[in-house]
Amino acid sequence: MLGAEITDAPDTEIKGAAGISDAKDGDITFLASTKLVKECIESRASAVVVKEAIPEINKPQLRVSNPQYAFAKLLEHFYVKPLAPAGISNKAFVSDKAKIGKEVSVYPMAFISDGAAIGNKTLVLPGVFVGENSSIGDECLIYPNVTIRENVKIGNGVIIHSGTVIGSDGFGYVMEKGMHYKIPQVGGVIIGDYVEIGANVAIDRATTGNTIIGKGTKIDNLVQVAHNVKVGENSVIAAQVGIAGSTEIGNYVVFGGQVGVADHAKIDDGVMVGAQSGLMGHVAKGIYSGSPVIPHRDWLRSIAIFAKLPELNKRIKELEDKIEKIERREK
Secondary structure (H helix, E strand, O other), rough: OOEEEEEEOOOOOOOOOOOOOOOOOOOOEEOOOHEEEEEEEEOOOEEEEEOOOOOOOOEEEEOOOOOHHHHHHHHHHHHHOOOOOOOOOOOOEOOOOOEEOOOEEEEOOOOOOOEEOOOOOEEOOOOEEOOOEEEEEOOOOEEEOEEOOOOEEEOOEEOOOOOOOOOOOOOOEEEEEOOOEEOOOEEEEEEEEEEEOOOOEEOOOOOOEEEEOOOEEEEEOOEEOOOOOOEEEOOOOOOOOOOOOOEOOOOOOOOOOEEEOOOOOOOOOOOOOOOOEEEEEOOOOOOOEEEOOEEEEEEEHHHHHHOOOHHHHHHHHHHHHHHHHHHHHHH
């Protein structure tokens, strides 16, 4: 299953998978870093997945190129049980103008509007709302109390966690006669294949056109994506990130927690940004931290200096006093 090479004891029976400190007899664990060799030796695990065989570990070892990926496959094998199709509950509302695929599950209190489409083998759990002319692809999992507003297109294999709202109005107003006049938000949202969206995320519909989340991108809990934002493929956005309107984010971008992005920013492919950083304008490929962002290495030096500011300030005052005394003597 893992495509691994085993060092010895191929008849060892494995009944589960667990982390190094949690493992018990019959479990298999994995070694992500050689820093944890001592813990692995002391672990009760019956076997360990490694990148290279480690002689000090007196346990059967399975060698693979990516131990963490192998461990994910093991967790899936032992503990993730696919939900059997449950059909359409008579306590759900499904419009007769909706298109429902094969082996679809719609649980009680879900609401499927006119013109909506649900793909094959998709699960729609209790309390989900799907608006008019919105579509959900094949083999998606929509957790309870998700709101998918009108004119939203969701690809295949998408997972959306509870409390998320997709297609809420963008934050758009124009000042007229001392009042904020609402700009109608008439666009939509497009979510690519294999995107996962965490709990309590808000992805706004576009003013016109579409807000877009690219294929394979993963979004953590409590993230705000504003109107007309375009996020590329296979990017990772951690919790509490806020992305302002009309921002373009490339492929394989990584944002740490609480990153803030100003409107109309352009983030190139492969950019990595540390937690609580602030971005604006054009950000070229690289690793950044701070607010506004600077290259991460420069930020580390700056933080080291910042910690010494009280000491430096005291030293400056001492030098100023000495200079003043010298000047008075010269006068």
